[in-house]
Amino acid sequence: MALQGLVGRSPASALHRRQLSPALLRSASCRPTCLPHQHRQEPPRAANSTLDAIQPEPDDKELREVLLVEAAGTPSILKKLHDAKAPKWLFRTVACMVLGGQVVLRIFKGNIHWKNTAEQLRLVGPASLGVSLLTAGFVGMVFTIQFVREFAKLGLTRSVGGVLALALSRELTPVVTAIILAGRVGSAFAAELGTMQVSEQMDSLRVLYTDPVDYLVTPRVLASMIAGPILNVLCFLMGMGAAVFLADIVYNVPANVIVDSARRALTSYDVMTSMVKSWVFGTVVATISCAWGFTTSGGAKGVGESTTSAVVISLVTIFIADFFLSLVFFQGQGDALKQLK
Template identity: 65%
Template sequence: METASFSRVLPSAAFVRRTSTRLPHEALFASSGQLSGGRFSILASRIYKPFSATRPWQGRLLSHRCCLPDQSANNSPPPGLSLQPESEGGGSFLSRWNPPAPIWRGLTVLVVAGQVIWRSLAGKIHWRNTLQQLERVGPRSVGVCLLTSAFVGMAFTIQFVREFIRLGLTRSVGGVLALAFSRELSPVITSIIIAGRVGSAFAAELGTMQVSEQTDTLRVLGANPVDYLVTPRVIACCVALPILTLLCFTVGLASSTLLADAVYGVSANIILDSAKGALRSRDIIVALIKSQVFGAIIAVVSCSWGVTTLGGAKGVGESTTSAVVISLVSIFIADFALSYCFFQGAGDSLKHAMG
């Protein structure tokens, strides 16, 4: 319903085609799913030069002539139109390079990340869209995050509390719970939920706008797609995930404490005292840093996969699925790297908790 109302406000795709046949999107993406004929050279140049508002009637288009993506069976351009940029001497290496889809999509992630950083530092932020996306990522995701964290905490408690009691390490139960939730469980669980719930929605929305040519229409109207669509989502994820992580940490530790007290007879005061002795402010700060990094990964990957969607409804589904998978894999890799950097030399937290 939201996409349909948005389409009625903007000009039709036929108007866009009549206005210009050299939009930056068509200079980058073709129906074949690969960068060919100078598209990578344009993509590489945009790592350092963000999108500018393209107004065809002012004659500020790129000097690359190309056709719109052809939807025919043979995927060949109409007669008289060329997919090659206007160049002398046959073009450079970048203009002749034809990387596979995974490589140019990975390069698109770098391009989008660079544009978001550049435009944010320049103050080009659409605050109304940012607040809307923040409400969507934060308050609307609180329930599922807290419910998941509570049950994960109780399941984690069942796995090890009885073993600790048999070993005579009852006073270490609270410290283990606090460290596990602050350093690992809360940031990762929250990020996984947001990647599945919000990241998939980002990829599907932007993919639908891409295949229906609404992003091209935004450029024709002089709006920057990065400022209007991508940056608000990245900021919303980076702001909302640390808050959700703190809430998940609190709920997970509370549910574990209640279960240990009710089922295994470990006093809540013992657990809380042990957790207080084991936790350091550094653990909470690192958890917030992790969640911010994970939020940026989710938003950038999902938006990048969305704006590079090709092939209609089938392409939207494939982009959504691959965006979630790539986000999860990237989260786990980043989690390992951050844990190694911050906690590789740690090892005396439980000693302080038992002392």
């Protein structure tokens, strides 16, 4: 078999053979051998000969999985999981952690493809700004309706702005922005990298001595880390602006009352924690989506499954991370609303 020949060769030959695409491997293994100065003529093959008992070579899917796991630089833990036939969810979880660690090391070392980073930053930032602002605006108006109705009965209309500012900055805008990124950007990352994986474009990059992590993953993760906090601030401003507009037009609450209440309730600590949350969420979405794309197999069906799974896992991870971050940042009784009395 082709895999047995790969293992039996020298390390340099095996590494060169792993860098070739499965199609080249099969064509090379099926090429006839010609002796110098000697003409060989294959005898006619008899029916039911012993050649029929030879195992056929692995198909493209099997070779692709072998090349993925045995690629140069692949951590040994992934090889052990592959050899042990570990569940796919476990393999992908470990691959996501390993990929995240590799991206962090490359960022600290400065191995960044700035042209690709700028292109991905445009996709994550300006291309996602419209839908993010639209969503944040309607979220702010919905919560204004709920808060104004209830606070007006208690005579606490002047506290509406402060409650809205705290709710938007601490929870709503970081989570809503992360959900938009997971649905729009994360799905695109997983689908694009998954298509490149099943179409053997990853192998082509390795043949050209280009590290796929440097060229494809690091720019996407870095762009999400930069664009996430910026989108969060813009969404917060949009949500507050929509809340002020609705409160003034529909409920006759002056805009200066909402703004002054928000200014007295909001602190620099709330802004900092909101930025940290959005940064963490953007990093999580990009890392999970790229890892799921890198571990895609099975053709077009596998690309669809990886894209769907990447979005679902990203959303679940966002909510889990939001719980632990809120527990760390806001544990205990707060005193932000005391400023509104």
